[in-house]
Each structure stands twice: as C-alpha cells, then as structure tokens.
Amino acid sequence: xxxxxxxxxxxxxxxxxxxxxxxxxxxxxxxxxxxxxxxxxxxxxxxxxxxxxxxxxxxxxxxxxxxxxxxxxxxxxxxxxxxxxxxxxxxxxxxxxxxxxxxxxxxxxxxxxxxxxxxxxxxxxxxxxxxxxxxxxxxxxxxxxxxxxxxxxxxxxxxxxxxxxxxxxxxxxxxxxxxxxxxxxxxxxxxxxxxxxxxxxxxxxxxxxxxxxxxxxxxxxxxxxxxxxxxxxxx
Ligand code: UDP
Numbered sequence: 001x002x003x004x005x006x007x008x009x010x011x012x013x014x015x016x017x018x019x020x021x022x023x024x025x026x027x028x029x030x031x032x033x034x035x036x037x038x039x040x041x042x043x044x045x046x047x048x049x050x051x052x053x054x055x056x057x058x059x060x061x062x063x064x065x066x067x068x069x070x071x072x073x074x075x076x077x078x079x080x081x082x083x084x085x086x087x088x089x090x091x092x093x094x095x096x097x098x099x100x101x102x103x104x105x106x107x108x109x110x111x112x113x114x115x116x117x118x119x120x121x122x123x124x125x126x127x128x129x130x131x132x133x134x135x136x137x138x139x140x141x142x143x144x145x146x147x148x149x150x151x152x153x154x155x156x157x158x159x160x161x162x163x164x165x166x167x168x169x170x171x172x173x174x175x176x177x178x179x180x181x182x183x184x185x186x187x188x189x190x191x192x193x194x195x196x197x198x199x200x201x202x203x204x205x206x207x208x209x210x211x212x213x214x215x216x217x218x219x220x221x222x223x224x225x226x227x228x229x230x231x232x233x234x235x
Contacts, residue, residue, distance in 0.1 A: 005225065007046040007120065009152045010037065011143040014055035014081055016160045016215045023055055025084055033158075034088040036221040037125065041094055043225060046120040049127045050146055051085060052139040053077030059135065071135030075102060078139060082108070082129030095124040101133030101142070113149050120150070140199035148206040155208060156224065157195070158215030164232035165194050165212050182234045194232075203234070210234040 016033070019026025041047050056077030059070040082098045089096045097119045098108035108129060109115065119126050132142045140157075147155050161171060167190070168176040179186075184204035188197055194212060195203075203210060213220045213231030223230050 005045060005153045007150065007152050008048070009143050009147040009150075009155045010047060010049045010221075011052070011140065011155055011157045012049060012081075012085075012215065013052040013139075013158070013160060014077065015052070016158055017051075017081055017084065018055040020160075025055065025081070030084060030088050033215065033218045033221075034085065034092060036218040038089060038092045038094050039222060040225055041123065041125055044123075045225065046123075047125045048116065048120060048146060048150060048152065049082075049085060049125065050139055050143040051078055051081040051127060051129065053081060053131075056080065068135040071137075072102075075130045075133070075135075078131055079104070079107070079129040082127045085127055089125055089127075095122070096127060097124055098127045098129055100130040101128070102130040104130075116146075117150055138196050138199060140195045141202060144199045144202035144206070144208060147208045148202065152208070155203070155210045156221070157210055157212045158221070159194075159212055160215055163214030163216075163220070163230070165192055165234070167192075179232050180229065182232060184234060187234060207235075 015022055017025050017030050019029035053074050057074045059067060059074040062070040079100055086096045086098050099111040099116055100108045101111045103110045116126050128146055131139050132145055143155050164178045165182060166176040166178050170176040184200055187200045211231055211233050220230055
C-alpha cells in the first residue's frame with residue numbers, strides 16, 4: 001500500500017519542530033525533517049502539510065481566558081510554524097505555498113480547496129496554517145478535514161517521542177505493546193490518546209487511512225515510501 005501513496009497529508013505537531021525542547025523552533029530539527037519531505041516530493045508524491053502549534057500555545061491549556069480567544073492564539077501559532085517550514089523547504093529548492101484558514105493575505109494565501117489542488121498538481125508542497133479556522137478544533141481534525149477535501153490517500157502522523165500506537169505510554173511502561181494495525185473504532189473504544197475523537201470520527205466516516213510513525217528519526221518518512229511496514233496503520 002505504502003508505495004502507492006500519491007497524495008498525502010503529513011501532520012506535524014508543533015512540538016516536532018522544537019527539537020525535544022517542547023517549545024519554540026529548532027533549526028536543525030526542522031531542516032532535517034524538511035530534507036526528507038523534499039526527498040519524497042521528488043518521487044512525484046503530492047504533499048500537503050498540516051502543522052500544529054503546541055510548541056507555542058494550546059487553547060485548552062488556559063483557564064484565565066475564554067476558550068475561543070485561547071484557540072485563536074493557538075491557531076496563530078500554527079501560522080508561525082507554517083512559515084518556518086516554508087522557509088526551509090524553499091531554501092531546499094522546492095516550490096511551496098502556505099494557505100491559511102484565517103485570512104491574512106499579506107502573509108499567505110487564504111485556503112481555497114481548488115487552488116490547493118492546483119498547487120499540488122504542479123508539484124508544489126502546500127502547507128496549511130491556522131488549523132481549520134475554528135475554535136474548539138485541533139490540527140488533527142484539520143488534517144482529517146483537509147485529507148477528505150483533497151482526497152488524500154493517507155494521513156501520515158509524525159509523532160514525537162513514540163514510534164506508533166501503543167496500549168500504554170511506552171516511555172513510562174516498558175511492557176507497553178505496539179499495534180501494527182488498528183481500526184478507528186479501536187482508537188475510540190480503547191481511548192487511545194493518539195488523536196482526538198473528532199479527528200478519529202472524521203477519518204472513520206470518510207475512510208481516510210492513517211499511518212502513525214516516529215518523526216524523531218525523519219528517515220522514517222522515507223521508509224514509509226520505500227514500502228517498509230513501520231509505525232501503526234489505522235483504517
Ligand atoms: N486550534 C483551533 N482550531 C483548529 C486547529 C487548532 O482552535 O482548527 C488551536 C487550538 O487551541 C490548538 C492550537 O490551535 O490547541 C494548536 O493546535 P494543536 O493543539 O492541534 O497543535 P499540535 O498539538 O499538533 O502541535
């Protein structure tokens with residue numbers, strides 16, 4: 001299946017860009033990830049990236065301000081990450097476009113589905129910033145939504161600190177068992193915190209497969225396209 005991925009959504013959490021610090025941006029880590037993305041794009045794979053913002057702000061982490069304001073702050077954080085990814089990818093010689101779900105036309109294009117598709121067909125990497133533009137949602141949900149809209153073959157979820165889906169936190173429990181394959185309903189029933197339930201349901205209702213893998217070693221991205229069975233596949 002892996003070799004046949006022709007159009008993918010790559011979901012990168014904000015933290016994955018922070019180089020293990022959990023906050024801010026780490027140039028070396030970002031360049032490392034981007035170099036692998038470029039390698040994949042040269043294999044004629046259409047790549048759209050949905051980037052999170054947890055390295056700056058997560059809406060639900062504030063008890064002091066209203067959730068909508070807090071989520072707006074989170075969405076703006078994702079735009080910083082989108083621009084940072086764009087800078088590295090362009091430096092490496094690929095054409096890219098950032099499209100944001102909150103209009104900020106001096107900075108990036110607004111999200112327009114047909115335009116995003118056109119960019120992908122022309123071999124440009126499209127980076128989606130500002131999540132879905134809606135509070136109370138996550139960038140995982142955005143990845144599911146955009147995958148459905150652009151008819152992506154799969155959502156590749158690059159996780160930091162873990163290389164797939166486990167029945168318990170492998171960083172705490174050494175006996176945690178890794179799943180090679182799962183169904184969407186398993187994720188919901190077992191309460192596996194790999195993705196929020198809104199995102200999981202959206203994938204389930206639209207039959208969008210997910211592949212969860214470890215992004216700490218960005219070479220894993222290449223391994224997926226070489227057809228290696230890594231991480232956990234959810235369908
Ligand atoms: N967010 C939002 N709507 C969206 C996507 C994101 O309100 O459609 C906000 C939300 O506050 C979230 C923050 O942006 O906590 C950062 O996104 P996320 O937590 O998904 O980032 P990640 O954990 O992947 O870095």
